[in-house]
Amino acid sequence: MTTTTDTPHTLALLGRRLSDWADPKNTIVAVSLAIGCGLYGWPGLGWAVIAIVFAAVIPMIYIVYIEGNGNWADRHLTDRVRRITVLPVISGSVAVGLALQYATTAQRPLIAMTAAMWATITAVWPITVLAKYKISVHAAVTAGSFAMLAQAYNPWWLIGYAFVALLGWARVAVREHTVSQTITGAILGTIVAGGVYALLA
Template structure:
């Protein structure tokens, strides 16, 4: 397998919607079947609705090109994601979701809210931000060793995004740092 194909495979595998899905199920499972139900609700608003909007409204009409490569297009997509995640958080608050699940969705909202203004000037990596944010939250919930072991994936994802010329190495590194620094403190509020 050539390096471009490997990079595409890794980029698609660690797509933000996939990472968010795993995160929601992992955090939800920590709180039993009701937690899994809350996690499923979060998946709908934080992964399914955003990707459906991306695919339905742009030239990213196929799953092969769903990563929204153009910065100007991201400025259209991000507000919809913010609105969808905010709707999820509101529904979860009103319905009495457990604190850690609220904090998880709050961390997603905070991360995308910080990415939004940066994207106006610079194409920071959402892939690495979502991945490190998720790994930070899972590490806080299941043990630092689990998050640290899985953090070995981050440089490979950063490489894949740069190899595909979707981001510079600086954009992937900045995304990785941002994801952990924003998601971690927000998530810890609900533990």
């Protein structure tokens, strides 16, 4: 039987699991495959893999094994100061992936998707440095992904914002962000990723 004392612990555990499951790298993998393979089948897989490697795999290797000395537990960059040096590296990696997609004549929606990823992570950096504000990258990436999927497929994907709200709760529950930081992240992801995708796709 769950007691009142156990409830906060249970909610925190659920929040942590949701945060880990829906972290930015996993979301990037999902949206890349959805747009790449979903729109173009197997031919789109190669371009999706480029986005995955340079926007998810390489950044995670850098965060954990190079900058983080193998500390997998802090892969979410809980310390805002660490983000100051990490975010430019991620931005540069995504830019290389974007250049490769362009060089290999990827379809416009794939290029637009990767450009949207680059624009989002690049926009987070000045907010982190100049405003000294720990905006939620989880919320930004997830909201931006649903904004792109709604354009790539149909507006029904906007229902996914219910999940963005749930993820925002999770980030607050594990005390990684405030409510305002998750809301700001979701707004930024929607405007930047959604806007860039709309312009380029």
